[in-house]
Amino acid sequence: MYQGTEAAVGPAAEICERIWLSIAERRLRPGTRLKEEQLAEVFEVSRARVRQALAMLESDGLVTILPNRGAFVAEPGVHEARDVFHFRRQVEARVLERLTDSIDETAIPRLEAHLALEREADAKGDKTAIIRLSGGFHLLLAELSGSTFLVSMLRDLISRSTLIATMYRRQVDHNCGPDEHAALIEAIRASDLAEAVRLMDDHLCHVEDELDLTEAVSVLRDLREALV
Numbered sequence: 001m002y003q004g005t006e007a008a009v010g011p012a013a014e015i016c017e018r019i020w021l022s023i024a025e026r027r028l029r030p031g032t033r034l035k036e037e038q039l040a041e042v043f044e045v046s047r048a049r050v051r052q053a054l055a056m057l058e059s060d061g062l063v064t065i066l067p068n069r070g071a072f073v074a075e076p077g078v079h080e081a082r083d084v085f086h087f088r089r090q091v092e093a094r095v096l097e098r099l100t101d102s103i104d105e106t107a108i109p110r111l112e113a114h115l116a117l118e119r120e121a122d123a124k125g126d127k128t129a130i131i132r133l134s135g136g137f138h139l140l141l142a143e144l145s146g147s148t149f150l151v152s153m154l155r156d157l158i159s160r161s162t163l164i165a166t167m168y169r170r171q172v173d174h175n176c177g178p179d180e181h182a183a184l185i186e187a188i189r190a191s192d193l194a195e196a197v198r199l200m201d202d203h204l205c206h207v208e209d210e211l212d213l214t215e216a217v218s219v220l221r222d223l224r225e226a227l228v
């Protein structure tokens with residue numbers, strides 16, 4: 001996930017974000033071939049820049065690069081999907097531990113400001129903003145914990161869980177939803193770690209419960225159609 005993070009700037013990161021959003025919005029399906037020359041044309045950049053972006057996406061688990069065959073949107077298997085959600089729960093719990101242990105006075109207002117944006121996007125039905133903001137809430141928690149390690153772990157896990165959700169979700173369109181985030185903010189405000197971890201666990205289970213980890217639907221779509 002690349003949105004709203006100071007670490008990811010520059011043309012390659014912008015390409016990554018566009019591709020990530022296309023995956024999250026189900027316009028770009030797992031297994032789709034990502035042709036360098038087409039991407040260079042769509043994004044109006046050099047092929048070297050495209051290769052740089054594809055390498056970044058590969059390290060985040062969103063793209064698979066096969067020798068002599070090219071790059072494809074990754075298709076994580078069922079076991080990997082379970083592992084990703086398992087570790088995401090551990091990392092999010094650690095973030096909450098850090099946050100409830102010593103919370104900065106600016107943290108709650110920042111979380112509330114983010115929540116306000118989520119409610120606004122929800123009211124407008126702005127799908128792209130909803131996707132960015134719901135993942136962004138979790139990243140903001142990690143940023144507020146002050147650990148760059150937890151931020152980078154969580155960014156990786158969120159981008160992988162986004163791809164997994166598009167592959168295995170029974171129903172289209174699920175995002176976190178501001179109400180569960182609001183409850184999490186309250187638990188953090190009260191420095192109630194047990195309640196915060198319980199809420200987060202339930203919250204992530206709601207996402208995971210919607211996944212059918214027994215089969216995958218793979219529909220290939222034309223790359224150009226998906227990206228423009």
Ligand SMILES: [Zn+2]
Nearest residue numbers: 134137138176
């Ligand atoms: Zn959430």
